[in-house]
Amino acid sequence: MDHVESTTSKVTGKLPTEEIDSVVIRFAGDSGDGMQLTGTQFTQATALQGNDLATFPDFPAEIRAPAGTTFGVSAFQIQFASFDVLTPGDAPDALVAMNPAALRVHLKDLPRGGLLIVNSGAFTPGNLKKAGYETNPIEDGSLDGYRLVSVDISKATLAATQPFGLSQKEALRCKNMWTLGLAFWLYDRDRQSTIDGLRKQFAKRPEIADANIAALNAGHAYGETIELPSGMSRLIVPKAKYEPGLYRNTTGNEATAWGLIAGCQSAGIPMMLGSYPITPASDILHYLSALKHFGVVTFQAEDEIAAICAAIGASFSGSLGVTTTSGPGMALKTEAMGLAVVTELPLVIVDIQRGGPSTGLPTKTEQSDLLQAVVGRNADTPLAVLAAATPGDCFTLAIEAVRIATKYMTPVILLTDGYLANGAEPWRIPEASALPKFPVHLRTEAAGFHPFLRDPDTLGRAWAVPGTPELLHRIGGLEKDYDSGNISYDAANHHKMTKTRAAKIAGIARDIPLQTVHEGEDSGDMLVVSWGSTYGAVLQGVRNARRRGLKVSHAHVRYMSPFPRNLGEVLSRFKKILVPEMNNGQLVKLLRAEYLAPAEGFNKISGQPFRVSEIESKIRETLEA
Amino acid sequence: MSEQLVTLSRKDFVSDQEVRWCPGCGDYAILAAVQKVMPEFQVPREKTVFVSGIGCSSRFPYYMNTYGFHTIHGRAPAVATGIKLANPELDVWVATGDGDGLSIGGNHLMHALRRNVDLKILLFNNRIYGLTKGQYSPTSVLGQKTKSTPFGVVDHPMSPVAFALGANARFVARTIDVLTTKHMPDMLRRTHDHKGASFLEIFQNCNVFNDGAFDYFVEKDVAADRQLFLEHGKPMVFGAKRDKGLRLKPGKLELEVVQLGDNGVTEADVLVHDETNLPLAFLLGQLEPPEFPIALGVLYCNPAPTYERMVHDQVNATREKLGAGDLDKLFRAGNTWKVG
Structure with a gap:
């Protein structure tokens, strides 16, 4: 039977609702538990609710790792908020663990006092052993300090799907929808987009759609009747303020x-x-x-x-x-x-x-x-x-x-x-x-043509394609003569062609936006330079540091070759330059080589994105150094 | 204006580039034969593209006054596939060699043949790496002494035609660089006219690093007895006196040479060539002198729908069904929400 335990006293009946700015929730389970689907459905419903959001799917390389193992755990984290969300969040406020292995892998990220929903039905002796638990953490008190909701989701799902005549295996596959239903209730999400999606996905097997929807509704209904740990509210995250438009x-x-x-x-x-x-x-x-x-x-x-x-x-x-x-x-x-x-x-x-x-x-x-x-x-x-x-x-x-x-x-x-x-x-x-328009002009005029004839502004060569009369030509991997496009082994010509190819790429810098400082003053003690997907975490880290009074600015580079033509000048206006990267220091090398800039790296090479807090504390440390 | 209506001659296909093969190289004969037959095809030069990889054979495109692409080692079939996919109207030829096509580029050649991309593939087989100055290749024979095998080759060679047949090529033919007057031009014509991937192996003498490699069936005194010219529907008769034939060994899937007139054997007992018979093509492709004649001509020809045609048919069918792609519709499909 379903049961609820907590380390604190219990509240029965309808929960109060509470409005908060943001929530981070992480769904974790076996690779076969459908956590990615749960996450994307939750994301869809959340977007339709008008929150801003960012997600982080984190799954193993194995398609179906052996069930119940820690290396087979698949997770999906989402942060949604009433404000501009830049990252999927550092640590979850709520963790759903569908089996002991998921708990083993992800509990360390859940702060004390966080909401922990576990599928007690999966905490069998076999699964506990595979996850390396000697005793059942649900029962041995090791989860004291978390707001624990322990439900036999497997059993509840089997009960909800019983009318649809599925095999036990098929029925159990609906347990992610049961979990999603409960999450929908807790965070006040609408179920309709998921229901529509299931009907469409299983159009040819309506009994599967029905069973999944029944599980979803059962999880949601469970929320209505649940006894939840005290101090818990049903959380309402107001809509984010977006620029007007269709999203x-x-x-x-x-x-x-x-x-x-x-x-x-x-x-x-x-x-x-x-x-x-x-x-x-x-x-x-x-x-x-x-x-x-x-x-x-x-x-x-x-x-x-x-x-x-x-x-x-x-x-x-x-x-x-x-x-x-x-x-x-x-x-x-x-x-x-x-x-x-x-x-x-x-x-x-x-x-x-x-x-x-x-x-x-x-x-x-x-x-x-x-x-x-x-x-x-x-x-x-x-x-x-x-x-x-x-x-x-x-x-x-x-x-x-x-x-x-x-x-x-x-x-x-x-x-x-x-x-x-x-x-x-x-x-x-x-x-x-x-959208921008930049129509290509294929070369068709024969007069003065050779394949390496260059546009004097861009240095781009004439593009004449097979099928074009009178422009017959051959190209290939051998060096070309600058003036005719024919093969050339001439020493001076090779020098000139190498310089020309370099000048062509360098010249693109005239045709791309200048580097801006996104956050903070245009000059000062410290600039954090990021590139690629670390944008959100770094920007949020800089914003947090500035809110605490630190003098730090942020520039994010999107053009890596050539660099924006003023990048060196931007760097030169700051005393310290910090370059966080998810590698062992690559942009930092380029900046130092190109501009002799006193750039220092901050590297994370764990296969996981930066946390905002990591950026923030590194900024403090670097400023104080 | 397109050149379709203009009558072209051999000279129109000669580019202004100086040919840089060694004097006496078999490649000259191949180039001359190709330039000779090109005008017959009535394909405008601007719709013809020669693509190559790396090696002596791969200099070919520079000497053809058409469009051309001298790519990187082994990758010509892949580049040519992209050219043909982007513009199926083009006549696309690939010039490759035994090293380029069968060693570093074996994978691409296999898949171009398997997919049946409409490419005309000429494989110049000289059983040696020429441009790197004389190392052995995947078709070098056991015991062959080369720069990298001073004590003789110890790895077994492959048969290019058996490779092509195994890759499910629908057209496989073979000729020799010395057969300049009739056989090589004929094979080039057949190679061109076949729709789909056509594979023509050309035995080509490298007079610098592997001179005389094919003498054992090319030399005048042995040629007639060691060369079998295949013709569809004709009995497989060969020999200076046209008195030898091939037939199946009774009760076995194995060919044997028979002497016409001996033991009452007549031409009626000799196998008749059938270009559409794949097992027969395999048997013919494996024949090696001196025990057997080398099989020349079209070993196999069995057309099938071409890859690029099926790709574009699918694109067109999808367009017909869904209408031409509309970005606004694409972006708005599925769940959207309005703000403000």
């Missing part, structure tokens, strides 16, 4: 896919994606292969090399070649990137960074491919590199990558990471007609 949730991978399509529409050329499956980039391939009606051709290649080579071939033919990958795939594509640099073809390479080296931590986030992107090729092989700050920024920068690639005839690397790829945030939907 939806989006993840970084979805936004990247859409940005690439939008960019190609802006350029007026078709897109050809060459890709090879790799975590955490595969979703972009999935999204784009479902969007064929946009004229997108997707090609799942035999390997990473073929993926980029096919994209290069497509660019040679007048499409925009795009390839999407992650660190190990980037390494394999390196030689082909050199070919795209020397043949000066437009190409967009999206690297969803993950933990490395080698296979590393496939499902965990990291920003350790920056140096690989900027300089990681044989010879002097410059190209443009952009880095997205948020899931929504992936859309903006994907368009920008297409613009730069086609205008300057160069490969562009767009860096995102696992955290951005899978994390969701509300995104203000743009009007397609308001």
Whole structure:
């Protein structure tokens, strides 16, 4: 029978409601428990409720790790608030643990006094042993100090789904919906979007939809009748204040896919994606292969090399070649990137960074491919590199990558990471007609043509594609003569071509926004410089430090190569420069090398994003040093 | 204006670049044969693209006055796949070699053939790495002495045609660089006319690092007895006197050479070539002189829908079903909410 225990006295009956600014909740369970689905459904309902939010899905590399083990635990954290949410939150206010392993892995992050909901039905001797518990933590007092709600969710789910004639295994799979129902009740979320989603998802098996909905409703009803630990209220988080507009949730991978399509529409050329499956980039391939009606051709290649080579071939033919990958795939594509640099073809390479080296931590986030992107090729092989700050920024920068690639005839690397790829945030939907337009002009005039004829402003070469009469030409990996585009082994010519390729990329700096200081004064004691997905945590850390009276400013870099042309000057206005990165110090090296700036690194290489508190205390420590 | 209506000649396909192969190289003969047959195809030069990887063979595109892309080692089939996918109207040729196509690029070649991308693939097989000055290749023979095998090759060679057939290629043919007047041009024509991935192996003599590699079936005194020219629907007869034939060994899936006239054997007993018979193509592809003649001509031809056609059919069908993609609709699909 369902039971409720707590370390404090109990309150019966309807709970009071309380309004608060923000809540962080983490769902954790076995990889087979459906925690990611629970999280995304909760996210959807929360967005529709009008809160701002940020999410952090955290799951193992194994698809179905052995049940009940700690390495098979999958989690999903969301912060939602009435204010501008920048991160999924440092520590959860509430933790849902669907089994002992999930409790074992995640309890350390729950502050004392936090709400802890556990599925007591999964706390069997076998599961306890697998999680390394000698005694049952629900019963041995070790959870004293948390607001514990212990419910046999398995049993309650079986009871709720009993009328629908499912097998026990199928019925138990509904327990994530029961849990979601309870969470919906606790945080006053509407169930309708989930119900609609289940009806659609299981249209062919209505009994499964019915059972899931019954479980969802049962969990919600349980909330109505529950005895909860004292001091607890049903929490109401008022709507956030957004800029007016139409909103939806989006993840970084979805936004990247859409940005690439939008960019190609802006350029007026078709897109050809060459890709090879790799975590955490595969979703972009999935999204784009479902969007064929946009004229997108997707090609799942035999390997990473073929993926980029096919994209290069497509660019040679007048499409925009795009390839999407992650660190190990980037390494394999390196030689082909050199070919795209020397043949000066437009190409967009999206690297969803993950933990490395080698296979590393496939499902965990990291920003350790920056140096690989900027300089990681044989010879002097410059190209443009952009880095997205948020899931929504992936859309903006994907368009920008297409613009730069086609205008300057160069490969562009767009860096995102696992955290951005899978994390969701509300995104203000743009009007397609308001997106930037940058139509490509393919060369058709024969007079004076040679393939390496350059635009004097951009230094981009003429793009003449097969099928164009009178512009027959050959390109390739061998060095070209500056004046004719023919093969040339001439020493002075190679020097000139190397300098020209470098000048072309450097010149992009004239065509991108100046670096701004986002938060704080334009000069002073200390500047925190971030890039990529650490944007939210770093900004919040700086804001918190400033609220406590510390003199610190924040600049976030999105253009990694070339850097904004005033970046060195911005850096020079501060005495100390702190560069937090989820790697062993890469941007910090570039800043020191480029500007002789006294930049110091702050590194976290745990596969987990920075916490706001970590940034804040490092700022204090650095200022006091 | 397109060149479609203009009659082109061999010279129109000769680029202004100086050819830099070694004097006496078999590649000259191949280039001449290609330039000779190109005008027959009535394909405007601007719709023709030659793609290559790295190696002696891969200099080919520079010498053709068409569009061309000299890519990186082994990757020509992948680049060519992208070119063809982006513009299926183009006539796309791949020039590759035994090192480029079968060693570093074996994976790409296999998959281009398997997918049946409409590419005309010419594999120049000289059984040696020429451009790196003489190391052994995946088709070098056991015992062959090269710069990197001074005591002889100890790894077993592969058969390019068997590889292609195993990759499910729908067109596999073979010729020799010395057959310049008729056979090589004919094979180039067949290679071009086949819709889908066509694979033509050309035995090509490297007179600097592996001279005479094919003499054992090319030399005048042995050629007729060691070369079998396959023709669809014709009996497999060969020999200086046209008095030898191939037939199945009774009761076995194995070929044997028979002497016509001996023991009452007549041409009627000899196997008739069937280009659409895959097991037969495999058997023919494995024949090695001196025991057997080398099989030349079209070993296998069995067209199937091409990859790029199916890709674009799917794009078009999706457009027809869902309408042309509309970003505003895409962004607004699913759950949205309005603020302010």
